[in-house]
Each structure stands twice: as structure tokens, then as C-alpha cells.
Amino acid sequence: MKIGFLFFAVLLINLNGYGQFKTLEKKNKLGLSFEGVTIAKAKYDSINIADENIATAYKKTKTYYINSSGEVIFKGRTWKHDQFEDGIAIIKDKKGLYHLLNGSGEFMVGTTVGYRFQPYRVLDVVEFGLPGAGLFNHKGLAAHSYDSVGVYRDWLLIHRVHAESYIVKVKDDTKFFGRRREKRYNYYHYFNVYNSNITELVAENVVAIEPVLSKFIFKLRD
Numbered sequence: 310m311k312i313g314f315l316f317f318a319v320l321l322i323n324l325n326g327y328g329q330f331k332t333l334e335k336k337n338k339l340g341l342s343f344e345g346v347t348i349a350k351a352k353y354d355s356i357n358i359a360d361e362n363i364a365t366a367y368k369k370t371k372t373y374y375i376n377s378s379g380e381v382i383f384k385g386r387t388w389k390h391d392q393f394e395d396g397i398a399i400i401k402d403k404k405g406l407y408h409l410l411n412g413s414g415e416f417m418v419g420t421t422v423g424y425r426f427q428p429y430r431v432l433d434v435v436e437f438g439l440p441g442a443g444l445f446n447h448k449g450l451a452a453h454s455y456d457s458v459g460v461y462r463d464w465l466l467i468h469r470v471h472a473e474s475y476i477v478k479v480k481d482d483t484k485f486f487g488r489r490r491e492k493r494y495n496y497y498h499y500f501n502v503y504n505s506n507i508t509e510l511v512a513e514n515v516v517a518i519e520p521v522l523s524k525f526i527f528k529l530r531d
Contacts, residue, residue, distance in 0.1 A: 329377065330358045341366070341375060348379030359394040362412050374398060374414065382414030395433040395506060396447020409435060409445055417449055431458055432465055433506035444507060451507035459500070461518060465507060468500040499530050 333340040333351050340351035341364055353366040353373070363382070366373040372390040374383045383398070391399035397417075398410040407428050409420035420437055422428070428437045434444045434451060436458060444452040444467075452458075452467050459466040472494045481489040502511040502518075517528040 329361065330364050332356050332358075339366070341379070343377045343379075348377065349375055357392045359392055360396060360412075362396075363393040363398075365392040365398075374410070376412070382412070383410055394430070397435055397445065399428050399430075399435060407437070409437060411447065417445060419443075419450065420445060432460060432463070434465065446506045446508065448508075452503075461502075463505050464511060465503045465505060466500045466515075467503065467507075468498065471497045471499070473497070497530065502527065 329343055331342045331345075333342055333347065335351035338351040339353045339356045340347065341349040341356065349364075349366070353368045355367045357365045357367075359365065362377055364375045366375055367387060370387055371384055372387045372392075373381050374393050376382055383400070385400065389401040393410075396412055400408045400410050400416070402408065407420075407422050407426070408416040409428065411417055422438045426438055428435050430436075431444070434446045437443050437445050442453060443450050444455075444458060444465075454469075455467045456470050457468045459468060474492050474494050476490050477493055478488045479491050480487060499514050499516055501513040502515055503509060504511060512527040512529070514530045515527050516530050519526045519528065
């Protein structure tokens with residue numbers, strides 16, 4: 310009995326990660342309640358709840374972002390708006406520029422790029438701008454000036470390449486002493502490991518991750 314109860318409790322928690330919001334149905338339309346209080350009448354065609362503070366509702370050709378008080382913090386054409394998720398929504402305006410919208414219905418500072426650099430989600434963050442330019446979470450810019458970003462299980466891997474220069478003398482018959490100085494480089498690859506929204510550093514200067522039984526070993530660069 311104890312095992313069955315524990316399984317049920319864990320399943321219930323996993324299925325209700327954003328349990329404060331509930332959808333209401335009336336005459337084939339949907340509304341919203343928050344903590345048992347109705348905050349939006351049943352007038353929407355569909356509703357997605359992918360964030361604990363903002364719900365995404367759809368009606369005809371428009372998208373509505375609704376907070377826990379029932380206030381529509383932003384709305385616009387569906388094909389130009391991402392669902393609100395993990396504290397962020399991706400918005401495309403009439404000029405073809407992309408922005409990141411926060412939970413207050415405002416564009417985040419420094420998040421405006423042209424259509425050539427469409428933002429995309431990586432776990433619970435958004436890469437915005439040129440590759441390596443910036444990763445944003447619900448608080449704003451969380452990482453920048455990296456070479457690439459990857460995913461390992463539920464971790465984000467921020468990959469960087471460090472170059473160290475050194476000088477060698479190479480043969481050159483055009484020079485008086487038959488040699489010339491030439492700069493060369495050694496390249497060192499490493500990555501920092503973060504949780505899914507870059508609010509916690511798990512390990513830094515990592516060169517390898519190895520699974521061992523149910524755990525993982527991080528190999529670090531000296």
C-alpha cells in the first residue's frame with residue numbers, strides 16, 4: 310500500500326506542475342480559473358498552460374497572454390507569437406523584428422533582432438541574436454560570448470574555446486638568418502554545466518561527462 314500511494318503522489322505532482330491554473334469549459338469554449346477563482350470567461354478556442362504565472366489562450370487568429378489575475382498582458386496575431394513558457398514568450402512584430410516578452414508584458418531590454426536571426430528555445434532558455442550572442446532566461450541575459458550551446462539530460466552545456474598563442478621559429482630562406490618567427494595557437498575546449506534555466510552552475514571547466522551507474526562524473530580541466 311505504501312508503494313502504491315507513493316507512486317500516485319509522484320504521478321500527481323508530475324502531472325500538475327502548473328496546478329494553480331485550471332481550464333473551464335462552457336459551450337465548447339474555454340476559460341480559466343486560478344486557485345479556484347474564475348479569472349477568464351469561457352470564450353477561447355484553446356488554452357495552453359506552460360508557465361506557472363502566465364497562460365496562453367487562443368481565439369480565432371489571435372493569441373492572448375493571461376496572468377493569474379485574469380489580465381491580458383499582451384495579445385497579437387497567432388502566427389507571430391510563441392506560447393508563454395518558462396517566463397518568456399517570443400514575439401514577432403509588424404516590421405519582422407523579434408522580441409522577448411517577460412511576465413509583465415514588457416519586452417526585455419536588448420532583445421530585438423531582425424528576421425534573419427530567429428530566436429529558438431533550448432530547454433528553459435532562449436538563444437537570441439547571432440549564435441553565441443546571448444541566452445536569456447526569465448530574468449534577462451544569462452550567458453553570452455560562448456561558442457555553442459548543447460543539452461545533456463536536463464543540463465545546459467555552455468561551450469567555449471580558449472586559444473593560447475606561442476612563438477616558434479620556422480625555416481625561411483628569404484630571411485637573413487634563414488628563419489622567421491611565427492605565431493601559432495593551442496586550442497582548449499571546455500564547457501560550463503548549468504541547470505535548465507541557467508540559474509544554477511553545476512560544474513565549470515568540464516572536458517567530459519561520464520555516466521557511472523545512476524550518477525555522472527565530471528572531468529575537469531586543471
